[in-house]
Amino acid sequence: MSPTKNKSASEFDNVLKQQKKSARKARFKTDLPLYLMMAPGLIYLIANNYIPMFGILLAFKRINYSVGILKSPWVAFDNFEYLFKTKDAFIMIRNTLCYNAVWIVMDIVIAVFIAICMNEIAQRRVAKVIQPIICFPSMVSAVILSFLVYAFLSQSYGYLNATIFKDNPIAWYTTASYWPIILTIVHIWQSAGQSSVIYMASIGGIDKGLYESARIDGATKREQIKYITLPLLKPMIIMLLLLSIGRIFNSDFGLFYQVPLGNGMLYETTQTIDTFVYRALIQSNNVGQSSAASVFQAVIGFVLVLLSNALVRKINPENSLF
Incomplete structure (x- = not known):
């Protein structure tokens, strides 16, 4: 393939990438109010439903506060x-x-x-x-x-x-x-x-x-x-x-x-x-x-x-x- 064709293909790819990037930015600006409306509920969901999942460890341990949760002994079931x-x-x-x-x-x-x-x-x-x-x-x-x-x-x-x-x-x-x-x-x-x-x-x-x-x-x-x-x-x-x-x-x-x-x-x-x-x-x-x-x-x-x-x-x- 000639250098001219390679250059044209490269320019076309760059233009296509720029168009996709611009489209994503435009879509983000359009959907921004929806994201802001969703944010409080999403934060609440993560804070109250996902972060506490790490507490599952507590169910299988005998908690000893002097050594901390991670070092507390396991007690299985x-x-x-x-x-x-x-x-x-x-x-x-x-x-x-x-x-x-x-x-x-x-x-x-x-x-x-x-x-x-x-x-x-x-x-x-x-x-x-x-x-x-x-x-x-x-x-x-x-x-x-x-x-x-x-x-x-x-x-x-x-x-x-x-x-x-x-x-x-x-x-x-x-x-x-x-x-x-x-x-x-x-x-x-x-x-x-x-x-x-x-x-x-x-x-x-x-x-x-x-x-x-x-x-x-x-x-x-x-x-x-x-x-x-x-x-x-x-x-x-x-x-x-x-x-x-x-x-x-x-x-x-x-x-x-x-x-x-x-x-x-x-x-x-x-x-x-x-x-x-x-x-x-x-x-x-x-x-x-x-x-x-x-x-x-x-x-x-x-x-x-x-x-x-x-x-x-x-x-x-x-x-x-x-």
């Missing part, structure tokens, strides 16, 4: 063995699983119901007023929530004992059998509105022409919901269900510890893995055992998501997460 041998093992695993299993189903049903009802409100101004009201409980902190519940359930000054059960006051904070219902009511009150927002957004994206066609064909509102809304919500329901299954061994610490006021007499129905981890850390200062419980939650949740997604993919590949 001893910390995990303690987790299952403790007398509270059955209670905390049972409570965590049972509460979450029931709440996952109830959350989906109630959130979808609220979303459909909100969508059927003809006056949009009314809907805009109602939506913040039903979402407000999700912004209430666990501490404030515990005081609100106490205002209702206090044996001496609680609203329920002062009105409905005035003649025969109930000792709510010393009777464990009431708390599965109490915690379920509080959980639904706090989470249903926020969960429904996702379904409202999904319903808002459904083509209105489908409803118009169904209305022309004589379909009632119930039939429109049954044959249009619910089938088109199915992928979103399955996706949120799979994500919820991944956290079935986790629990809302504030709900299970703050709302019952950490009362030991209620452990039978309020003790979960998360509250056990906290109490074990506070009482025995054993970081290894607490870390083992957290690792156990994460691994089981990960496996359950994989199995659930594989089952969904086998039944209907289009609705699987991956």
Whole structure:
């Protein structure tokens, strides 16, 4: 090949590289606002989900602060063995699983119901007023929530004992059998509105022409919901269900510890893995055992998501997460 042709090819490559570089810069400038919007969430994700992964080491060590974490002795699976041998093992695993299993189903049903009802409100101004009201409980902190519940359930000054059960006051904070219902009511009150927002957004994206066609064909509102809304919500329901299954061994610490006021007499129905981890850390200062419980939650949740997604993919590949 002649030197002239080599020079032309080299110049063409340089021009092509410059064009690609300019295109990348232009694309970066165009996408910069999106990167800035993503940055806080990405930083939060890295700081709270990825950096703490190095703490997995703690689950396999007996921490000795005098020599440091890395030089502390390895204990293999001893910390995990303690987790299952403790007398509270059955209670905390049972409570965590049972509460979450029931709440996952109830959350989906109630959130979808609220979303459909909100969508059927003809006056949009009314809907805009109602939506913040039903979402407000999700912004209430666990501490404030515990005081609100106490205002209702206090044996001496609680609203329920002062009105409905005035003649025969109930000792709510010393009777464990009431708390599965109490915690379920509080959980639904706090989470249903926020969960429904996702379904409202999904319903808002459904083509209105489908409803118009169904209305022309004589379909009632119930039939429109049954044959249009619910089938088109199915992928979103399955996706949120799979994500919820991944956290079935986790629990809302504030709900299970703050709302019952950490009362030991209620452990039978309020003790979960998360509250056990906290109490074990506070009482025995054993970081290894607490870390083992957290690792156990994460691994089981990960496996359950994989199995659930594989089952969904086998039944209907289009609705699987991956």
